[in-house]
Amino acid sequence: MAITSLHVARMTAGVALAASAVALSGCTAFATSYDVLDREAEPADMVPDSVVAEDSGDVADLPSARLVGEHEGTSIWLLRGVEVGAVCVLAYPDNDLWLMACGGEQGPVELSGPAGHFVTVPDDYPTPDGATRISANVYAVTP
Structure with a gap:
């Protein structure tokens, strides 16, 4: 009977260790944040109609x-x-030149084209070298 109790204790300890490892790895996996994405949407946040018309939502939500x-x-x-x-950035100078790029939320995600x-x-996250701050999460970089 002592062997069975020891076996149960070892199994319980193993399950507890595994659960702790999962919980701790979950904390680090979600440590990255973009506070702006957690705020309530406002009317100005709607992307232009030309973006909606050309992007079916299969890359970005x-x-x-x-904004x-x-x-x-x-x-x-x-x-x-x-x-x-994944996190995406949309640069929109007008209906014809807009661009969007997506990448891992651990960052950085870069977008380059006629819009900048x-x-x-x-x-x-540290400020990228030679960058001009647009917001807490987005910087313009002069090439």
Whole structure:
């Protein structure tokens, strides 16, 4: 009977260790954040109709879009990607030149084109070298 109790104790300890490891890894996996994406949506957060018409929502979750600022005539939005752990940046100077890039939320995500060069980073991430702050998560970079 002592052997059975010892076996149960070892199994219980193993389950407890495994549960602790899962819980701790879950904390680190979700440590990255973009506070702007957690706030309530406002009317200005809606992406332009031309983006909605051309993007079917298979890459970015368009309702999650939050307007974060403007740089030299280009409006910038952050969005959640449809893939778990993805974040997207949308640069929109006009109906014809807008671009969107997505990447892992651990950051950084870069977007470069006629609208400019932008870098998206998580909250509390160091400022990219040579960058101009647009918001807590988005910077314009001069090449």
